[in-house]
Every structure is written in structure tokens, then in C-alpha cells.
Amino acid sequence: MKKTKIAGAVAVIVAAVAAGMLWQNGDSAADDVADNQTLASQPPESSEADAVARGRYIAIAGDCVACHTAPGSKEPFSGGYAISTPFGGIFASNITPDTQTGIGNWTERDFYRAVRHGKGKEGENLYPAMPYNAYVKVSDRDMHDLWLYMRSVKPVHNPVPATNLGFPYNIRLAMMGWNLLFFKNHGFEPDATQSAEWNRGAYLVDALEHCGACHTPKNSLGGDRDAYLQGSNLAEWHAPDITSNSYTGIGGWSLDQITQYLKLGSNHVAVASGPMAEAVSNSTQHLTEADLHAIAVYLKLQPD
Numbered sequence: 001m002k003k004t005k006i007a008g009a010v011a012v013i014v015a016a017v018a019a020g021m022l023w024q025n026g027d028s029a030a031d032d033v034a035d036n037q038t039l040a041s042q043p044p045e046s047s048e049a050d051a052v053a054r055g056r057y058i059a060i061a062g063d064c065v066a067c068h069t070a071p072g073s074k075e076p077f078s079g080g081y082a083i084s085t086p087f088g089g090i091f092a093s094n095i096t097p098d099t100q101t102g103i104g105n106w107t108e109r110d111f112y113r114a115v116r117h118g119k120g121k122e123g124e125n126l127y128p129a130m131p132y133n134a135y136v137k138v139s140d141r142d143m144h145d146l147w148l149y150m151r152s153v154k155p156v157h158n159p160v161p162a163t164n165l166g167f168p169y170n171i172r173l174a175m176m177g178w179n180l181l182f183f184k185n186h187g188f189e190p191d192a193t194q195s196a197e198w199n200r201g202a203y204l205v206d207a208l209e210h211c212g213a214c215h216t217p218k219n220s221l222g223g224d225r226d227a228y229l230q231g232s233n234l235a236e237w238h239a240p241d242i243t244s245n246s247y248t249g250i251g252g253w254s255l256d257q258i259t260q261y262l263k264l265g266s267n268h269v270a271v272a273s274g275p276m277a278e279a280v281s282n283s284t285q286h287l288t289e290a291d292l293h294a295i296a297v298y299l300k301l302q303p304d
Ligand code: HEC
Pocket: 058, 059, 062, 063, 064, 065, 066, 067, 068, 083, 090, 091, 092, 093, 094, 095, 102, 103, 111, 114, 115, 120, 121, 125, 126, 127, 128, 129, 130, 131, 135, 163
């Protein structure tokens, strides 16, 4: 019985690999806009100050620090935090410019492939605990600014324990099957029928802020179910429905009340706790008023 199961799993993986190779070559050229400079090879230049500042804002909006910093650590981005998933703990990497334990030897192109396409330096598949599923929509410009910012971060020597999940999740190749099923490999497409503000909100929610990573319910393999932002159970928390449904969602909240919640972590009816309190303190509270308003506009016009 066990053998049949394993053979079955292997067959699925092999089929997925074959299909995945065909499919993945299709759309991955997007990362070729980046070059082959490594992160540690060039110190940031003063002429880049504006881009670095923009990149810092991108890193905050993407909340990279939340997963890539161990609890209690004073070294941002130095990795070592184990993200709990239904399949086991997955350690987030050291993404500082350290050449031995971080990504100092990575080229800009490697970086884009990891963030937008979930590929490690050697082309291995990253686990989707890294939300490349959302970051695939991050624009080239934001990626480049983010890269320049990462270059300015202090290199930290900190080896991160290897992730060791049970079979078949320990096979990184199996993630190709996951990608085939659940990874939507295309960039952000603005909706011309909506306002520029709505589109900015859509970009923030879907690409950088990856709100759906917590708020869109998942199937048993961790892929998104077809119930966008309608609420999902996390390990010990429930991320509620944030569509404009008046009963289950936040349809009763005004634009100001949504903005206030994301800025201050509380409003007339709700106080953010747990993972949402972290998302507010690491990320949303630092967004500009205009960006928070755009998110609110987008959520308000979200069909339930
Ligand atoms: C929700 C948690 C989470 C967030 C948010 C997150 N990451 Fe990750 N990231 C991970 C995990 C987990 C891994 C390791 C995946 C693996 O081992 O397969 C990873 C891996 C990576 C890698 C590959 C490193 C290596 O050595 O292979 C890079 C680069 C990276 N992340 C950059 C970023 C950047 C930049 C951001 C912000 C835009 C970000 N990550 C946000 C969880 C996260």
C-alpha cells in the first residue's frame, strides 16, 4: 500500500516536472530585465539615495522583515524564523548582503527569480511560504528599487537551519507540481475600467502586501481557494473576510475606518491582534495616507 502511494506520488511529480518545465519557460523572461551584478559587489552610491529610500518603502510594504527576522533578533533580514505551515516549519532565509550565509553572492537576476518566481539560487523551488505567488505581480521598477535597498542593508553572518519537512514535502521538485496547480505566473494587470486609485490599491493588496496570503482561504495543499479575501484559518488565528460583504466582511466600514484600522491597528469596532497586529506594526502603519486610502477604496469596491 505504502509503495503504491509513493509510486503514485512520484508519477505525479514526474508528470508535473515535465509539464512544469514547458510551462515555466513560457513566462519567466520577465526577470531578464535585471542584471548580473551581485548584491555585495557594489556598495550603494550616494546618487542612488532616492531609489534606496523608495526601495525601503517597498520592503516595508512587502513586509519582508516579518518573516526574514527571527523573533527577538536585532538584526533585520538575517533570517532564522520558522514559519509554521500545515506541512511543518519552514525557515526563512538570511537575505542580508552577507556573502556566506546571506544573499551577498546573488545577482540581481537571481533575486528577481526568487522574489517573483520562487526559485532559489541554483534554480531549486522555494516553498510557497515565501509569498512569490503575490510578489510575481511586483513591478520591475519596484524590484530594482528593492534590490538597491537590500544592497544598503547591513550584512549579517547568521547561518539559518535547513528546513526539513516530511515526505513528500521535503522534495523541492514537488513544488513544481504545486506551482503548476496554484502559481499564477503573470504580472500585475491594471483594470482600465477602474480608477488609478483603485488600481494602486489592487497592486498593494495583491502584490506587495500579500493580504490574500492570510485572508484568502486555502485548500489542503495550501493553494488559494476561489474565495478571494473571504477569510481563512491560520495556525492559531482566523483572518476574517475583508470583502465588502456587510454581514461577514467589512462592508459596514467607511473608507476612513478601514484606513484608521490599517494606520493605528484599531477603529470603532476592531482592534488588530496576533498576525494582523504585526502586519500593522511592521508594514501598514508606515504606508502613506494616499496608499492606505487606495487600499480602502479597493477593498470597498471588492464584490463579496
Ligand atoms: C510570509 C513570509 C515571508 C515574507 C513576507 C517574505 N519571505 Fe522571503 N522567504 C520566506 C521563506 C519561508 C523563505 C525560504 C523558502 C524555502 O526555503 O524554500 C524565503 C526565501 C527568500 C529568498 C531566497 C533566499 C535563499 O537563500 O534561497 C529571498 C531572496 C527572499 N525570500 C526575499 C524576500 C523579500 C525581498 C521579501 C519582501 C519583499 C520577502 N522575502 C518576504 C518567507 C517570506
